[in-house]
Amino acid sequence: SAKQANAKYLFYAREMNALVAEKLILENRLRQALDKQEFILHYQPKINLSSDEVCGLEALIRWQTQDGLVPPIKFIPLLEETGMIIEVGLWAIRKAMEDRQAWKEKGLISPPIAVNVSSVQIKDKNFVPAVISVLDSFPDDKAGLELEITETLIMENLDDNIKKFYELKDKGVRISIDDFGTGYSSLSYMSKLPVNALKIDRSFISDMLDNPDDTNIVSTIIMLAHSLNLKVIAEGVETTEQVNLLRLLKCDQFQGYLFSPPVPPLDIETMLKARSTT
Numbered sequence: 102s103a104k105q106a107n108a109k110y111l112f113y114a115r116e117m118n119a120l121v122a123e124k125l126i127l128e129n130r131l132r133q134a135l136d137k138q139e140f141i142l143h144y145q146p147k148i149n150l151s152s153d154e155v156c157g158l159e160a161l162i163r164w165q166t167q168d169g170l171v172p173p174i175k176f177i178p179l180l181e182e183t184g185m186i187i188e189v190g191l192w193a194i195r196k197a198m199e200d201r202q203a204w205k206e207k208g209l210i211s212p213p214i215a216v217n218v219s220s221v222q223i224k225d226k227n228f229v230p231a232v233i234s235v236l237d238s239f240p241d242d243k244a245g246l247e248l249e250i251t252e253t254l255i256m257e258n259l260d261d262n263i264k265k266f267y268e269l270k271d272k273g274v275r276i277s278i279d280d281f282g283t284g285y286s287s288l289s290y291m292s293k294l295p296v297n298a299l300k301i302d303r304s305f306i307s308d309m310l311d312n313p314d315d316t317n318i319v320s321t322i323i324m325l326a327h328s329l330n331l332k333v334i335a336e337g338v339e340t341t342e343q344v345n346l347l348r349l350l351k352c353d354q355f356q357g358y359l360f361s362p363p364v365p366p367l368d369i370e371t372m373l374k375a376r377s378t379t
């Protein structure tokens with residue numbers, strides 16, 4: 102009946118309003134999060150598959166609230182939608198550089214730190230100058246920063262991005278292609294870009310041992326990348342079997358829970374101390 106339909110509509114309308122309200126509350130909290138210093142970086146080590154040594158760190162942002170640690174999937178999309186990611190993303194780059202400097206002052210040498218960069222940030226015309234200005238405030242730290250960028254994002258504005266990447270490269274910044282294999286993979290554009298490494302998406306790595314198609318994809322990506330002089334990093338490695346297969350396929354590095362999840366800076370400091378005394 103019309104009455105029933107109406108009641109149903111009202112129910113949906115109320116649900117929708119609740120969702121909109123929830124989003125507004127979240128947005129408001131996010132606007133204050135930077136000032137209240139609620140964002141923190143965790144770091145996940147990257148391991149060299151031939152030496153078994155930690156050869157890099159990836160910075161992964163978390164939001165510390167009264168309700169606990171909020172994972173990026175819950176707030177990065179809203180930061181992007183509102184443009185707040187531009188400021189928060191730059192904060193992440195500066196914080197990573199500060200952590201490197203703090204470790205250095207304690208006599209600890211940290212491997213390069215990779216920071217994730219969203220498409221909204223790269224499209225911003227102030228992105229490259231802003232990154233360079235952060236780097237200029239750490240004049241003793243020449244090759245400490247890497248940026249991880251997803252492949253779909255690069256293709257969107259290829260010519261612009263080639264220019265931007267070269268300006269960053271001139272400043273010693275290395276660039277990795279993140280989540281490789283999930284977008285319209287085309288290695289042809291790689292030769293035009295000053296890219297240093299490809300990161301094979303976790304979905305291929307987790308299915309690799311059960312699915313020969315995925316093994317072939319992983320193996321092909323590694324060979325093609327090497328033919329273009331790129332390093333290959335496997336994401337989301339959780340088992341020794343995966344490590345063994347990746348080593349067999351000549352993959353260069355891996356990241357994953359098997360070695361370590363992302364951890365707070367203090368844990369990295371402990372790891373670096375242990376490393377410098379052995």
Ligand code: C2E
Nearest residue numbers: 161162172173174193217218219337338339356357358363
């Ligand atoms: P991503 O860059 O692909 O990061 C890898 C994600 O996989 C991380 O999730 C990491 O914790 C998780 N991971 C690592 N090893 C394993 C494993 O062995 N098994 C499983 N199941 N997961 C593993 P996280 O930290 O929740 O980050 C999710 C995404 O949020 C990142 O994906 C990245 O796209 C985005 N993100 C994180 N920090 C930042 C940031 O500072 N800026 C921007 N723009 N994006 C960020």
Ligand code: CA
Nearest residue numbers: 159217249279
């Ligand atoms: Ca990443």
Ligand code: CA
Nearest residue numbers: 279280300336
């Ligand atoms: Ca990734």
Ligand code: CA
Nearest residue numbers: 279280302303
């Ligand atoms: Ca991802």
